[in-house]
Amino acid sequence: MKPSQIKPTQYSPAQHRVMNLFPTPFLRGQLGFPENLLKKDIDKLISSVSKRGGKDKLSDYTSYFDQDIRDATHQLPWFTDFANIMKDTYIEFIRTQFNKDVSHLNRSDIHFFAWINRYESEHQHDIHNHVDSYISGTYYVNDTDRPIKFWNPNMAAQYAHNGREDVVQFDDLPNMQFTGCEGFQSDMMFQPSAGDFLLWPSYVMHSVPPSTSASSSTRYSISFNLKHTEPMNDTEHGDAFSYGNVFK
DSSP states (O other): OOOOOOOOOOOOSSSSSOOOOOOOOOOOOOOOOOOHHHHHHHHHHHHHHHHHHHHHHTHHHHBOOOOOHHHHTTTSTTHHHHHHHHHHHHHHHHHHSSSSOOOOOGGGGEEEEEEEEEEEEOOOOEEEEEEEEEEEEEEEOOOSSSSEEEEEEEEEHHHHTTTOOEOOTTTSSSSSEEEETEEEEEEEEOOOOOEEEEEEEEEEEEEOOOOOOOOOOOEEEEEEEEEOOOSSSOOOOOOOOOOTTTOO
């Protein structure tokens, strides 16, 4: 069968479909914890952080560095429900997206390191990722004009193809604004509403950009890391020996 004759001035792409391959999965959801109660609890605990650590804008907005305040958070009446939901969502995420066998796990087998945050206009968090973790996430307590920004872990593809750096938005991804083009996005800004939460692979680089206004709204959130220990095979070789006897 001979191909049809194409006129030189006729635009004639072949029949095709575009496939977005090798994605990085993010999980987005909504929870209905009482905003005023969580804000009140966060205000009280973050005030204790500031009193104990001084007004250091790199740390006075978060309980990440204060184990005592983190322990106090665990005793709040809503925290157990929050931990249960996030652990169950973690299981669903890794089961469906990474084909992980989770049949051997209980909730108590899942590491859940959570900390509270209260960003005022002077606070920001530089680009970073989370080591010693599998999945990270944040729950957003209130509506805020302070977004979170993520960087595509496959940045080399953008430079190799020299893609355009335009503002891109997709109808099925509300409150998300990308930089890039249809075939590649270098970063994404998520503008959260009260009750939104995100989970993402912990290696993804992200930041909370500086406020663009001195009157920026206070941003309340709960962030967390999750991981679990997987069973190992082929561990029976060699003689029984405890390394604790060596490295006391």
